[in-house]
Amino acid sequence: MHHHSSGSSALLGLITLALASAAAPVQARQPDAAGNTSSAPATLPAIEVSGQADEPTEATRSYTVPSTRASTGLTLSPKETPQSVSVVTRQQMDDQGMQSIGDVLGSTTGITFVELDNGGRTTYRARGFNITNYKVDGLSIIGGSSFNGGGSGAINMDLYDRVSIVRGANGLLGGTGDPSATVDLVRKRPGRALGASLTVRTGSWNKKNAVGDINIPLAADGRIRSRLVFSGENSDGFRDHSSIERQGFLSSFAMDVTDRTQVGLGFQYEHSIFHGASWGANVPAWFADGSPTHFRRSLNLAADWSKSDMEAKTLFASLDHRFDNDWKLRADYAHTSRADLNNKGAVKVNNGKVRWPHWKQDGSGAYLNAIHSETEGETDAFSLDLSGPLELFGRRHELLVGLNGSRMDEPSWTFNSSNCSIDGIAGFKGRCQYRTELPVADWRAWRGDEYGNIRAFRTDARRVTRTTLYGGYVAGRFELADDLTLITGLRRSVYQIHSDNYNAAGVRGARTGENAARAWTPYYGLVYGLTPTYSVYASYTDVFTPQTNKNESGDTLKPITGASYEAGIKGEWFNGALNAAVSAFRSQQKNVALKDGDSLTPDGDQAYRPGTGVTVKGLDAEIAGAVTAAWNVYLGYTYLDVGNKDTAERPDPRHLLRLNTTYRLQGMLRGLTIGGGLTWQGKTVSEPYPGRPDGHGGFDDSPIPLKGYALFNAMARYDINRHLSAMLNVSNLFDKTYYRQYGFYNGLIYGEPRRVTLSLQARF
Template structure:
C-alpha cells in the first residue's frame, strides 16, 4: 500500500513537488519523467567552467492532484474521515467532478446524481418531492462540506434548490455511513463540496440556450484580495429560466456564492462565506401528474405534455446559508478542521392537480372518464421554515506504532434542526361551488370537479388561504463523537476500525399544543474495514457497519415511527492505474433493515396528513461495478452497473430496477480534430415489478386498494460535441434523450405516472480567463 508522508484534510493544501532545475519533464498519471539533469562541477582559476551531462534518470513524485479535466479524484475523506484514495477506501465511493458536471451541463442535484452508478430517482410529483435511492432505500443523509444539511427534495427540504454551479464536486458513499453521518442510512451519503478560493486570479463566464426557451447564464470569479494571495475570494452567480415540455409548467433558478479565505499564518487558514439558492416551479403538482387508468379500468395513452394543474399552482424554495471554517496544520502529520454552518430554508407549496385520491368508505375516486368528465381538482397549501445549524470538529494525522505508520481521525459533530409549519385554512372556490379545509388539503371528497379535463382546469377555480396564528414546530438534535484509525498491520494489509456514539432527540409541538418526543441516547455505531493489497494495482476489501436511522413519519396518534435498525456488509476488489488517474471496483453488498415506515392504508395523522406505521423492513443484496477516470490522456470514461435483489420487501411499492447501467465518456481526437471533444452516454434500467399504491386499477370509477403494475424499463442516450474556438473559449452542444424515448420517472403512485423528459438540445458558450 502506498504511504503518504503527510496527510491533508479539509482545506489543507498539499505542497507540490519541486521539479529538478534544468529538467525537461513530461507528466502522465502523476509520474514525472526527467529527461536530463545538468550540474556544475567545482572549478578553479586554471580551468574553464563547463557543464557535465549526467545520465538520464527517472523520479516518481508523490500523488498529484487529478488533471483539470479528470473524471476522478486522488483522494477523499467522505467515507471514513481519513484522506484515502478510492482504492484505499473499503466502501463504494464515487466522485462527480467539476468536469463531469460541465460535460453533461448538470444544473441541479437530480442532473448530477443521474450520472452516479447505483443511484435512481423516483418522483412523487412534478417540481417537489423526488426520492433518490441506492441499494433499495431512500437516501436521507445529505452533507455540504462534511456538515449535515436538510438536502432531501421534499415539501420542506433544501434539495429542490441545490444548484450545481456552486459546487466543485460531489462525493457519494454507497452503503451505510453511520460513522460520520450519525445515522446509518443503508442507501448512500451525498456530500457536496463547495467551490473554494484560489491564490491566482481567474474565472469563467457562460451562457446557454436550449429547447423550451431555457436560458442560463453564470459567472465564476476567483479574486486574490492581497498581492500574495493570503486573502482571497471566490464569487459565483447563476440564473436560469424557461418552460418545460409540460403544459403550464416553467422554472426559474437563481444562486450565488461568496467564499473568502484568509491565511492567518503559514499553518492556519480561516474561511467565511455566504450562499443563496432559489428555485420556483410554476405548474408543479401534488402527486403523479397523469393517470394510468381511466375510470372504466382501461389504460390511458395521454400526451407527455398533459398537466392538469392550474396556472396558480407552484412550488417555491429558497435557502440562505452562512458558513465558516478553520484549518490548522500542527505539523506535517496532524491537522485540525473546524466547520460550522447555518442554513435557513423557506419552502412554499401552493399546489393543485386533478388526480385520484381517497374517497368515502376507504375507496379511491377521481378517475377520469374518457368523455372528459370525472376529474377532481385536489389542492394543498403548506409553508415550511427550516433552520439547521451544524458544526464539526475533526483532528486527523499519522502516528508510529510497532515500527509502522498509521492514521487516526477523532471528531465530534452536532446538528440542530428546527422546522416551523404555520397553520393555514383555505377555501377553494369556483363560480358555482366552494369548499373549506381547516388544514388546506383538498382531496377527492372536498375537491372541485373539472368541467372537462380535455380542456384543462376551469379558469374560475381559485384557492384562498389565511394563517390561523398557530404553528407546528419540530426540533431535532443529532450529536455524536467518533473515531477511526487505519492500522497498517503488514505491508499488504490495512485495517480500519472506528465507532460513533450518538444522541438523537426530536420534540414536536402540534398546532393544538400537544407535545410528542423521542430520545435515543448513547447509540453506538461500529465500523470495521480491511484492505489487502494484491499488488501495486489491485486490492481486496471488506467492511461492516451498523444501521440506526431515526424516521420523521408519524402514526395515527401523531407520534414518530420507531427508528430503522439493521446491518450493512460490503466486500470487493478495487484497482487503480496511472497512479490513480483510472479507478475501477467490483463490490458485493448486503443490507438488512428493520422497522421501515410504510403507509397506514387510508388513515391520517391528527393534522390531516398521511399516517404511517412501522413495517417489518427490507433486506437487499447485490453487485456494484464501477470505472472512472482516464484510459488515455485524451479519453475519459465514467460508468457502472448495479444488480439489486430484494430478499425481503415491506414497502409502499417497489421503485428500484434489478439492473441499472450508466456510462459517460468523452474523447479528444488529435490531428485536424484536435480542437474537438466528442462524448456520449447511456442511462438504462430494467423493468420494475412495481405496485400502484395505495390506489390501483378502478372498477366503475372506484379502487379499493393496490394493484401490481410493471414499470417499463428504458434506455436513454445522450451526446455532446465541444469545439475549442480558442484555448480559453469553447462552444458545446448537448443532446439529451437522443432517440426521444418515451419513459416514466414514476409509475404507480396513487394510480398515476410521471413522464420523463423528451429529446432536448442545449447550446453553451463558455470562456475562461
C-alpha cells in the same frame, strides 16, 4: 445496532492516544502527486488548498479523484477505501451539462429515483432504500424534507465542485448509518489566481440560463482570496404552462492567517420556483373502466396558479491548522435558513367523500385536488476533528478523533378552514386540502383557470419540530502488516426529536412526537494489497438511521436499525488517474417506513408506518477516470436483489447500467471534444394504489411489471480559442417514452422527452 459495554472507555482511551500523538513529532511521509492538474480551457485556473482530499476537481479534467475523506474521515485513495465510493467531478458535470442534484444522481452508479410530483420533490434511492443522509462540505443536513422528497429541486450544481457518493452505511461520520448511500456536495472554493468565466445556455422549451464565476485574489500573494458565483435561470418546462425560475449565489472567502492556518467564510443562496407544479401523480394512468389513458407527455393538469417554492440561505465558516508534526485540526460550521411553500392544485385522481373517483372518457369524474403548506427551517451544523500520523510497533498509522452534529428547528404552519379557502369553499374535513370538494365540469376542457387561487394567510398556529443529532467518533488506519491495513472506528450518537404545538393565539400546547435514542456505531474494514495495482477489502458497520417520516397522528417513527456488509476488489492505474472496483454487499434494516395507504399527517403530508424489515444483497462495479490523456470514462453497473419484501412499493430495477464518456480529438480536429452516455435499467414492478379500476367499482391491485428502458445522451464541445468554447448537449437522444412514477394514487409521471441545450462559455 450493537451496544458495547466497554465502548465508552475504549473511545476515551483512543481520544487520549490521539491527543498525545498530536503533541509528539513524527516523520512525515511525502504525499503523492494529486493527479493531472494541467489547466483545462473550460475552467478557472487551478485552485490550491491544503490536503489532497480537499483539492478541487475543476481544473483536473478528471472523472476521478486521487483521494477522499467521504467514507471514514481519513484521507484514503479509492483503492485504500473499504467501501464503494463514487465521485462526480466538476469536469463530468460540465461535460454532461448537469445543473441539478437530480442530474448528478441520475448519472451515478446504483442511484435510482421516484418523482413525487413535477415540482421538485424527488426520492433518491440506493441499494433498495431511500437516501436520507446528505451533507454539504461534510456537514450533515438533518431532515429528509431538505433533499429526499423535498426541496432537492432547489440545489444548484453551478455552485459546487464535486459530489461524493458513499454507497452503503456511513454512520461513523454522520451518526445516520443509512445502508443506501451518503451524498456529500462540496462547494467551489476561492483560489490564488485571478480568473473568471461566463456561461450562457439556451435550448429546448425556451431555456434561458447564465452563470458567472469570478475568482479574485484580495492580496498580491493570494493569501487573501475570494470566489463569487452567480447562476440564474428562467425556462419553460416540457409540460403545458410549466416553468422554472432558479437563482444561485455563492460568495466565499479564504485567508492564510499563517503558513499553517487557514480560515474561510462564505454565504450561499439558492432559490427555485416550479410553476405549474402538480401534487402527487401528474396524470391518471387509467380511466374509470380500467382502460389506459395514453395521454401525451406534455399534458399538465395543474392549475395555472399552482407552484412549489424552495429557498435556502447558508452562512458557513471553516478553520484549518497544520501542526509541526503533520497533525491537522479542522473545524466547520454552517447555519442554514430554509423556507418551502407548496401552493398546488391539480386535476387528478384522489380519495375523499366519493371513494376513488376516476375520469371517464366523456369528461366527467374529475376534481381539482389542492393543498397549501408552508414550512421553514433553521439548521445549525458543526464538525471538529483532529487527525494525523502516529508510530506504533515500528509501523506508521493514522488516527482521527472528532465531534459533529446538527440541530434543526422546523416550524410547519397550520392552515384550515379559518385561514384557507378556494372561491369560498372549505377543504376536506376543514383542512387546507381539497379532494372532491371542487368538481371539474369537463377535464377535456381544463385550462388551469376554472377555480381561483388558494386564499391562505398565516396565524400563529403552527407545529415546531426540533431535531438534534450529535456525537463523537474515533477512527484509525492501522498497518497490521506490509500489505494489510485495518480501518476501524467507533461512534457514539445521540438523537432527539420533539414537536411543540401552538394555537392561533400563539399559546403552546402539548408536546408531541417526543423521541430519543442513543447508539454505538462500530465500523470495521480490512484492506489487503494484492499488488501495487489491486487490493481486496471487506467492511462491516451498524445501521442507525433516525427517521423524519411521521404516522397519521403526526408522531415521528422510531429510528431504523440493522447492519451493512461489503466485500470487493479494487484497482488503480496510471498513478490513480483510472480507478475501478467490484463489490458485493448485503444490508438488513428493521423498522423501515412504509406508506400508510392514503393516510395523511396533520400537516397534509403522506403518513407512514413501520415495516417488518428488509434484506438487500447485490453487486456494484465501477470504472472512473482517464483511459488515456484524452479519453475520460465513467461506467457503473449494479445488480440488486431485494428480499423479505414488505407491502411497500420498491421501484428498484434488478439491473442498472450508467455510462458517460468523452474523447478530446487531436490533429486537424484538435479543440473538439465528443462524448456520449447511457442509462439502462431493467424492468421494475409497480404496486398501484388502490389499483387498476375494474369498471364495476372495484380495483385490481396486482403488481404491474414495467419494461426496462435505455436513455442515450450525446455531447460535443469545441474550443474556438483559448477564451471561448461552445457546447451542444442532447439528453434522451432517441426521445424514449418512460415513467418517473407509476401507480401511486393510480397516476403516473412521464420522464422528460428529448432535450437539446446549447452553451457558450467565455473565460478571462
